[in-house]
Amino acid sequence: MAEVTLNDVRKVYAGGVEAVKGVSLDIPDGGFCVLVGPSGCGKSTLLRMVAGLETISSGQVAIGGRVVNEIEPAERDIAMVFQNYALYPHMSVYDNIAYGLRNRGTPKDEIDRRVQEAARILAIEPFLQRKPRALSGGQRQRVAMGRAIVRKPQVFLFDEPLSNLDAKLRVQMRVEIKKLQRALGVTSIYVTHDQVEAMTLSDKLVVMSGGQVEQVGTPTEVYRRPETRFVATFIGSPPMNILPGLVDGDGRVSVGGLTLAADDLPAGLEPGRHVDVGVRPEEVEVAPAGAPGAPFAIDFVEELGATELLHGTLGGSPFVLQVNTGAVSPGTKAVTLAIPSRCVHVFDAETGKRLGRAESATARAA
Amino acid sequence: MVERKHWFSTLLPHAILILGVLIVAFPVYVAFVGSSWDAGTIANGTMPMTPGPYLVENYSRVILSGNATAREPVGPMLFNSFVMAMIIALGKIAISIISAYAVVYFRFPLRKTAFWLIFITLMLPVEVRIYPTYKIVADLGLLDTYGGLAIPLIASATATLLFRQFFMTIPDELVEASKIDGAGPWKFFKDTVLPLSITTVAALFVIQFIYGWNQYLWPLLITTREDMQTIVIGIKKMLVTQDALTEWQLAMATAVLAMLPPVVVVLVMQKLFVRGLVETEK
Ligand SMILES: Nc1ncnc2c1ncn2[C@@H]1O[C@H](COP(=O)(O)OP(=O)(O)OP(=O)(O)O)[C@@H](O)[C@H]1O
Ligand SMILES: [Mg+2]
Numbered sequence: 001m002a003e004v005t006l007n008d009v010r011k012v013y014a015g016g017v018e019a020v021k022g023v024s025l026d027i028p029d030g031g032f033c034v035l036v037g038p039s040g041c042g043k044s045t046l047l048r049m050v051a052g053l054e055t056i057s058s059g060q061v062a063i064g065g066r067v068v069n070e071i072e073p074a075e076r077d078i079a080m081v082f083q084n085y086a087l088y089p090h091m092s093v094y095d096n097i098a099y100g101l102r103n104r105g106t107p108k109d110e111i112d113r114r115v116q117e118a119a120r121i122l123a124i125e126p127f128l129q130r131k132p133r134a135l136s137g138g139q140r141q142r143v144a145m146g147r148a149i150v151r152k153p154q155v156f157l158f159d160e161p162l163s164n165l166d167a168k169l170r171v172q173m174r175v176e177i178k179k180l181q182r183a184l185g186v187t188s189i190y191v192t193h194d195q196v197e198a199m200t201l202s203d204k205l206v207v208m209s210g211g212q213v214e215q216v217g218t219p220t221e222v223y224r225r226p227e228t229r230f231v232a233t234f235i236g237s238p239p240m241n242i243l244p245g246l247v248d249g250d251g252r253v254s255v256g257g258l259t260l261a262a263d264d265l266p267a268g269l270e271p272g273r274h275v276d277v278g279v280r281p282e283e284v285e286v287a288p289a290g291a292p293g294a295p296f297a298i299d300f301v302e303e304l305g306a307t308e309l310l311h312g313t314l315g316g317s318p319f320v321l322q323v324n325t326g327a328v329s330p331g332t333k334a335v336t337l338a339i340p341s342r343c344v345h346v347f348d349a350e351t352g353k354r355l356g357r358a359e360s361a362t363a364r365a366a
Numbered sequence: 367m368v369e370r371k372h373w374f375s376t377l378l379p380h381a382i383l384i385l386g387v388l389i390v391a392f393p394v395y396v397a398f399v400g401s402s403w404d405a406g407t408i409a410n411g412t413m414p415m416t417p418g419p420y421l422v423e424n425y426s427r428v429i430l431s432g433n434a435t436a437r438e439p440v441g442p443m444l445f446n447s448f449v450m451a452m453i454i455a456l457g458k459i460a461i462s463i464i465s466a467y468a469v470v471y472f473r474f475p476l477r478k479t480a481f482w483l484i485f486i487t488l489m490l491p492v493e494v495r496i497y498p499t500y501k502i503v504a505d506l507g508l509l510d511t512y513g514g515l516a517i518p519l520i521a522s523a524t525a526t527l528l529f530r531q532f533f534m535t536i537p538d539e540l541v542e543a544s545k546i547d548g549a550g551p552w553k554f555f556k557d558t559v560l561p562l563s564i565t566t567v568a569a570l571f572v573i574q575f576i577y578g579w580n581q582y583l584w585p586l587l588i589t590t591r592e593d594m595q596t597i598v599i600g601i602k603k604m605l606v607t608q609d610a611l612t613e614w615q616l617a618m619a620t621a622v623l624a625m626l627p628p629v630v631v632v633l634v635m636q637k638l639f640v641r642g643l644v645e646t647e648k
Pocket of ligand 1: 013014015017018019037038039040041042043044045193341
């Protein structure tokens with residue numbers, strides 16, 4: 001059993017930078033938790049506090065029920081995969097993988113068995129005698145993984161392990177990491193700023209910003225019901241459109257003269273209150289000619305192959321729409337959009353917090 | 367990259383290099399030629415440019431019996447120089463790699479101060495601190511010992527700074543990976559830092575061995591007994607004589623012999639050096 005629990009964890013660096021401002025998290029045994037957020041938001045710092053590479057300014061980190069604040073990294077029973085792999089350049093691949101076991105006094109034949117097993121799982125058997133420098137980026141990545149899995153730790157920690165790989169390899173390794181984690185059932189914390197990695201890998205997605213957790217949930221929850229404007233624009237590609245608007249009565253908002261229905265908008269808000277209205281580019285459809293809807297003026301089109309992005313204006317604000325290629329005939333200057341009321345997200349203009357009903361209501365609606 | 371070079375662009379650098387080699391090698395050649403003639407030929411004013419017939423005789427005299435002024439044969443002096451240079455080179459490397467390791471990887475009170483103190487000693491070479499150093503060595507009873515010859519020269523700010531510079535290029539992630547792999551400070555030093563530093567160590571060994579080998583002032587001061595003399599002092603003594611003709615041919619032979627150990631060190635270390643450069647990578 002190795003659940004990881006963070007309790008109001010803070011990090012203040014010498015010099016006064018507060019990199020992590022009170023984070024509480026529960027990661028169940030065998031869970032795959034992804035920390036995602038923009039650069040500098042404190043993801044690495046948080047991960048490194050779990051690893052023991054950074055002291056914890058206040059709060060508690062517990063692994064498998066044991067508070068590890070004062071425990072050395074080696075004794076925390078964790079393994080870490082670094083962005084630049086951090087392989088020992090002077091050691092062979094075999095020694096790189098075996099090093100951690102040797103330091104723990106594991107018997108030689110046991111080490112050999114485990115290294116061979118890890119090498120088999122990761123398909124790096126042919127390279128065992130090579131030095132890291134004689135490997136490609138993808139192979140080095142596997143060695144780094146091998147070094148992590150050979151110890152059979154309670155927790156895997158990954159700090160942007162794929163960001164040095166090319167796009168194709170990244171997709172491939174992403175799938176492999178997921179499979180491997182499933183097969184081994186080891187609790188994992190994974191830091192990335194790539195939202196595709198975040199969505200596909202996690203069963204618990206943590207969106208961070210400015211040293212704080214913005215939202216925790218399954219990828220679907222976070223995508224469907226972003227709790228803040230920040231999460232709404234950060235998760236999803238292309239990002240959600242945000243239009244300035246006003247509350248227009250129960251369940252309705254107005255955006256530059258258009259009135260949109262919003263299912264999730266709670267009743268009883270004062271009309272005329274300033275809000276930000278969020279609409280995902282991929283959730284809007286072009287209405288058949290003559291049907292009622294919101295008029296959208298198209299400025300230009302970006303083609304992505306299967307889909308295309310229509311850039312234009314809706315209710316006086318810039319707006320992006322994603323449609324299947326061919327859904328709008330080339331040269332069209334204006335279309336009418338059908339914006340489903342369940343896809344309209346409303347955020348407080350000042351705090352950026354979602355204006356929504358109790359969670360259960362949307363859960364039912366979704 | 368395929369690049370067709372103009373013959374001129376290969377020729378010119380080579381011409382310059384060859385010229386440089388000739389300029390450096392010429393005095394060495396003259397010393398060698400000088401060691402193969404007799405005293406009379408050299409003394410009459412024009413040094414022959416080709417080796418003469420006295421090569422074997424001169425070298426066997428130098429090696430077996432010494433000469434008229436410095437009565438010691440060359441062997442023990444070479445040995446003394448070698449011991450001194452080895453202690454200095456190894457001592458410098460051992461001390462500076464440890465202090466650089468401490469300065470780079472440990473957080474202790476007055477760490478910055480320690481670093482600056484080491485740095486400041488750069489401004490205090492042996493010559494500047496020679497009187498207090500002599501006093502200490504004398505009080506410790508180390509005159510005419512290998513310890514007295516070598517130990518005061520061991521502390522090295524240059525080597526410490528070089529190691530520090532090198533350690534700072536070792537990525538932090540390697541330290542962290544080692545921590546997670548359960549390697550403490552000693553294991554990290556032994557298993558990672560030392561193997562990665564091997565080229566730096568080799569380079570420093572060459573430099574410091576030659577530095578130690580070429581010491582003149584300090585050994586001159588600290589040694590009084592004939593049997594503790596170093597080769598550099600031996601050569602000097604052969605040149606300055608009050609009553610007799612300087613036996614140039616023997617001095618040259620001694621000089622040539624004195625050149626050999628550093629040359630061997632360079633050749634041997636160069637291999638390690640190159641192998642290190644080829645095999646390791648940060
Ligand atoms: N050693 C340090 N001393 C002071 N401030 C630091 C230190 N390390 C990081 N910081 C600061 O803490 C904040 C969080 O850094 P962190 O490395 O955790 O960001 P990150 O979310 O991992 O970003 P990235 O995606 O770019 O890796 C940043 O503002 C950074 O400048
Ligand atoms: Mg980071």
